[in-house]
Amino acid sequence: MSLRRTLRQTMTVARRDFVATVFTPIFLLFLFAPVFMAGFGAVGGLGAATVAGDSADKARVVAILPPGDARIMAEADRRLRTAFRRDEAPPKLLTLTPGADPAAQAHAAFEAKEYDAAGVMYGALDRPTVLFGPLDRRTARYLGVLALETLADQRLGAGMPTVRVEEVRLSRRGASQGGQNQSAFLAVFGVFFLTLFLAGQVVGTMAEERNNKVIEVLAAAVPLESVFLGKLLGMFGVAVLFVVFWGTIAGQIGSFLPPTLAAAMGELTPAVGGPAFAVLFFAYFTMAYLLLGSVFLGVGAQASTMREIQMLSLPITIVQVGMFALSSAAASRPDSWIATAAELFPLSSPFAMAARAANSPALWPHVAALAWQALWVAIFITVGARLFRRGVLQSGSGPGWLSRLHRRPSEGY
Incomplete structure (x- = not known):
């Protein structure tokens, strides 16, 4: 009964945050942000291509x-x-x-x-x-x-030999090593890009509610761990909506690709097979989002102002880029100690295991990896909730350790 009540409270918080985020005009700007990014990128690419074309012509x-x-x-x-x-x-x-x-x-x-x-x-x-x-x-x-x-x-003159080459195009029956390595890197990049674009918004989810005292009302009615998990799941629901929307559009665009490009994409065959890889990719995107999101939620809960949230943006980006670099190295050397370290370290584990799904046909390591990552999600949420309870709620939504650390150099002046 207690577990059912906890789940109900968690989903109530998740539904509240999901609705409050999605049913706003600002969400449309967020949803269509890739269009603006692609537009600016196309303008910049067109300018660069024009300059490069002029240079190549000369x-x-x-x-x-x-x-x-x-x-x-x-x-x-x-x-x-x-x-x-x-x-x-x-x-x-x-x-x-x-x-x-x-x-x-x-x-x-x-x-x-x-x-x-x-x-x-x-x-x-x-x-x-x-x-x-x-x-x-x-x-x-x-x-x-x-x-x-x-x-x-x-x-040689007239004695110059001539060669007539008979070209025969074949399709591989299985995945090539090069195709697996490329699939592994694309898997790492895909998980990295989605989490970089979507997980960073978790940082500021509690700052506004701290300022208007809503968090105190929630903490009085619902266990703080349920509040943290509910907010994380609510923002993950927003991320899933974003991925489903653009994934559907990308799937329709894929049918219009030129035959040569479609054939090149066909070479990107993961070792576990296409359907299993799609399921594992989504599972590891989920775990990457929850892992990074739980860390960012715990750290961001200590921030009380937009200035402090902005200060957190750079360290968050550095952490994500570091996980991407480590996992990219693991993708190119699947049986090395770097790959093992990346698969075991919690924050890089989803990236590295997505690459492993492209490089190795074995499925049992993914079951263990998902359980390992879920354990660390629970640890991060529990630690973040306790830090918030001790550092903020005991002082009446006062400044957390981040604010105290930021203000400490000015003491005594």
């Missing part, structure tokens, strides 16, 4: 050699470029007829204003000299390969 690799060799090199350049993707191809080739001083001509070409020379080659094809900038070593090596192809074509 970039050139320059070869100073006689007209006969220039024709052979142009043909070799055309053949070699078929091995590059469009965004990875070297700059366009520009050939110049050598003058009286090819070295001086090369230096002048490197400093030319009509184009941006990524590399300039001059001299004999078997011992060419290549000038290049600090970031253009790959271009210099491409010019070396181009000189080799030109020299081979020049010497």
